[in-house]
Amino acid sequence: MKDFCAAQRAMRNIRKAAMQRGVVAVLDIGTWKVACLILRFDGPDLSAEPDGIGAMAGQAQFRVIGAASTCSRGVRFGEIDGMAEAERAIRTALQSAQKMAQQRVDHVIVCFSGAEPRSYGLTGEVEVSDEAVSEQDIACVLAACEMPEFGEAREILHAQPVNFALDHRSGLIDPRGQIGNRLATDLHVLTIEQTAVQNLLYAIKRCDLELAGLASSAYVSGVSALVEDERELGAACIDFGAGTTGISIFLKKHMIYADTVRLGGDHITSDISKGLPVPHAFAERIKTMYGGVVATGVDDREMIEITSETGDWEHDRRTVSRAELIGIIRPRVEEILEEVRDRLLAAGFDQLPSQQIVLTGGGSQLQGLDGLATRILGPQIRVGRPLRVRGLPQAATGPDFSSAIGLCLHAAHPQDEWWDFEMPLERYPARSLKRAFRWVKDNW
């Protein structure tokens, strides 16, 4: 765990260096597409109020100068499956984004959806050393959280303090400088599979890039698709991807739970491809053009021509009604939503004060999805588009870019994580301290 902290600290330093240079790329490695945005940081926004949020929800300090997305290859379920293919996809996206930006980028912040994220809520409690709570106390209380057994070959992706409590006063955002005796914290830890991260690191390294940060795409799409109130009062963001469906629950502006369902739009496409025997690309096409989840009487009469080039006249000129297509799509969507509902129930989403659910991601563009989701997940449903950021091309403003844009926001304002605080002193190995004392005694 300490090693991974060191790695995360190193990534934070690289991110700082990238900010200093002013240019950083964000890369969303998805199952359907690889999106790359290049951000230029112009320094702090001078027009912002000193204590307010400022223009563009505080995001005015960066500008997107290059954007490109390419069809993803070598990625399954949000994890890198074929190294060379994935590397080519990353290279393609990065090269065209660099071409648009006319600038070379060396630092990249990556998000991905796979690698089986698991959420853990940890608590820690310490006595406050001084009268008022200092930064050192916060580091101590974070270090005092008891780490559960994560399992073999898993690493921590996010470890965010979500709540502080000081002597029965809970819900503190920033306890520093407050007076009390016992400081307690709730820490949200997200772990992922180690091999997936290692593959990703290797692919990035093969593209001559330096990794300046890692994030879970479920988390970052929640950052961009949820509005401030929803994040404050409690909301879930469902990110319909191609390979996976990400779930993240926010409360009091912090992510408190994240998970993924390993089902997505690709499964719908392969269902269509198998159901009306058509090629995969054609199935994807009719899914996006005619797909839906609620069939009406008109849909029985709306015929979709299925052309192919096998040479068999009968086979090449089939038609299928839209109702049939919906009949293929709907069960799979229901399955995904039920799976999501189970995960939300397991996470205790029904206990939250507000149960807003926001659908985003490429799959959320399916017609009538919100109606179906209302039946399965609950009454408060909306389809969320990502926040608008400066310089973003029109083509990249859809819900399928919400995780890429959320990653931009995350890059500009990263959430405080466990490794952002100094390691408390007693955590250092005692032997090295003793050695240091001995050195001082011998030499002075």
Added chain:
Amino acid sequence: MRALRKRLAPSKIARSDPAPSRLAYRLQRLSLTPSFHRFLRLGLPLIAVLGATAWLGSKPELRAEVQARAMDLQAYVQQRPEFTVHMLAVEGASPELINDVREVLPVAFPISSFDLDLDALRAVIAELDAVADVSLRVQAGGVLEASIVERTPALVWQTRTALILLDAEGHRVAPIEARAAHAQLPLVVGPGAKDAVPEALRLLQVAQPVAGRLVALQRIGERRWDVVLTDGQRILLPEDAPVRALARAMAVDGAQELLARDVAALDMRLTERPTLRLRPAAVEALWTMRKVTLDEEAR
């Protein structure tokens, strides 16, 4: 049955890979690097020029060839009619001086203006006695123009062998044949007179009252002046402050018409004791007068 549609070749059906090769990717990143741009713009031309120069310099025959070509080109440009100088024009000089300048100038026209060493030519002309100042320039139309300021003669200096014109600073202007040609100029005589010309000119100014009788100023022993008047009369002037002494003599002469009398010389060399030297007839007359006076007293 024949296929109704024209089939594409399989190689064309297979879509080309949109991904850049690793080399293309790296090259693009390199081309977007600012330092690489700087290198292309400054470093590469510099290296190319230096390399070409070093390569040429390393081969003697090539170097000689390049040098010969450069010389040819230089000669070709210098021989162009635009740079040819055809004639010399002298301004501000008397005809004799113009002839002298033409004789003394070591230039054979026509000549390229690149071959003219104007400083050296100017030095040659400035060495002429009658030239006070000269400026040389090549004017449009292939004319070498020399603007000369001539020395104006102020005195005639008679030496043992020759008559020489001097200007106000004592510089030689020209030798002359006869005094008559410059009768209006005063005459100075004696070795060393050339070195004291300013003083002589001041003396001549003071000697205006006797200008009609003035013959010459004579330098004695290269240290003091004598004013020589007609009838061999002389005013002997001291070495120090001769102008004041002459002014005193002129004052005495103006009051008592001393020089109109039968006096051989007025010696002003000792300031506190000016002395008169009388001619023999005057001495006789003086003695006679004294004798008469003595006789009368004796009687």
